Amino acid sequence: MEREAYERLMKGHLGDRLYRHSVGVAETAAALAVRYRGDRQRAYLAGLLHDYGKAYTREELCQKAELLGLRLDRITLAEKRLLHAPVGAALLQHELGLTDPAVLKAVAYHTTGREKMSLLEKVLYLADLIEPERDFDGVEKLREIAFTCLDAALLAAVDQTIQSVIRRGLLLHPRSIYFRNSLLASLRENGG
Ligand SMILES: [Fe+2]
Numbered sequence: 001m002e003r004e005a006y007e008r009l010m011k012g013h014l015g016d017r018l019y020r021h022s023v024g025v026a027e028t029a030a031a032l033a034v035r036y037r038g039d040r041q042r043a044y045l046a047g048l049l050h051d052y053g054k055a056y057t058r059e060e061l062c063q064k065a066e067l068l069g070l071r072l073d074r075i076t077l078a079e080k081r082l083l084h085a086p087v088g089a090a091l092l093q094h095e096l097g098l099t100d101p102a103v104l105k106a107v108a109y110h111t112t113g114r115e116k117m118s119l120l121e122k123v124l125y126l127a128d129l130i131e132p133e134r135d136f137d138g139v140e141k142l143r144e145i146a147f148t149c150l151d152a153a154l155l156a157a158v159d160q161t162i163q164s165v166i167r168r169g170l171l172l173h174p175r176s177i178y179f180r181n182s183l184l185a186s187l188r189e190n191g192g
């Protein structure tokens with residue numbers, strides 16, 4: 001499928017607000033990919049498609065996960081905020097025929113992060129947080145470091161996510177902790 005066809009499809013699937021967010025993420029991810037010598041087109045596509053699962057309710061996502069035989073942990077199943085990522089990736093494969101494993105992984109892990117993320121996975125995780133429509137305390141600072149040091153920006157991003165999860169009394173996924181620790185370890189190794 002061509003980029004324009006994906007754009008048309010996502011616009012109808014997501015509705016205006018979420019579509020605007022997705023285009024913001026796509027453009028930010030593409031800019032980050034250029035900055036860190038990644039694949040610009042893949043980053044754009046991952047950004048455009050990353051919230052495909054968000055068009056469904058938690059119950060619908062649970063049903064679809066079961067139909068597809070996805071094995072998901074209890075924490076993921078309990079929170080739509082987490083669930084839309086892995087189920088969305090599986091649906092992109094089954095409903096849209098998307099086969100690129102790099103894009104599918106980036107979508108699947110965009111809410112929790114994980115250890116040893118690829119450049120594309122990192123770029124999508126960060127772009128989701130700093131796209132132009134995001135407005136939270138510290139987002140400007142985060143946008144600045146995003147283009148200076150990717151891992152430092154990711155650490156600030158995951159810290160911000162974990163703090164907001166705690167403040168709002170939500171379930172914290174252990175993969176986010178592994179993600180944070182791996183970023184700290186690599187920053188320390190590189191003297192950061
Ligand atoms: Fe999302």
Ligand SMILES: [Fe+2]
Nearest residue numbers: 021050051128
């Ligand atoms: Fe998003």
